[in-house]
Amino acid sequence: MSADLNGWQAVCPMAELLPGEHTVCFDGDTAILVCNIDGEIYALEDKCTHQDFELSPGKLDGAEIECVLHGARFDVRTGQALCAPAYAPVPKFPVRIDNGMIYTRDDR
Numbered sequence: 001m002s003a004d005l006n007g008w009q010a011v012c013p014m015a016e017l018l019p020g021e022h023t024v025c026f027d028g029d030t031a032i033l034v035c036n037i038d039g040e041i042y043a044l045e046d047k048c049t050h051q052d053f054e055l056s057p058g059k060l061d062g063a064e065i066e067c068v069l070h071g072a073r074f075d076v077r078t079g080q081a082l083c084a085p086a087y088a089p090v091p092k093f094p095v096r097i098d099n100g101m102i103y104t105r106d107d108r
């Protein structure tokens with residue numbers, strides 16, 4: 001999707017990201033994983049902190065996503081690493097919903 005004003009990136013309509021689902025959007029070169037956990041939307045970098053591998057191919061189980069490369073798990077609400085081999089958290093990004101559309105941005 002295209003960029004919105006002030007650097008916000010349109011992800012998708014809220015109706016297209018159902019609870020338990022996730023998708024990826026880009027802010028420049030940054031892949032952002034966007035997850036719907038029980039109707040709440042969370043966004044974090046789509047990169048495992050253990051070995052720079054995408055998290056998006058992983059299974060979303062509740063609020064946890066597992067990296068398919070080595071099994072590291074992260075809480076998508078906080079970015080916190082939940083088990084080895086990852087120890088560092090994944091960067092989180094802000095989310096906003098405007099007129100039924102989900103937006104996020106890399107504000108680092």
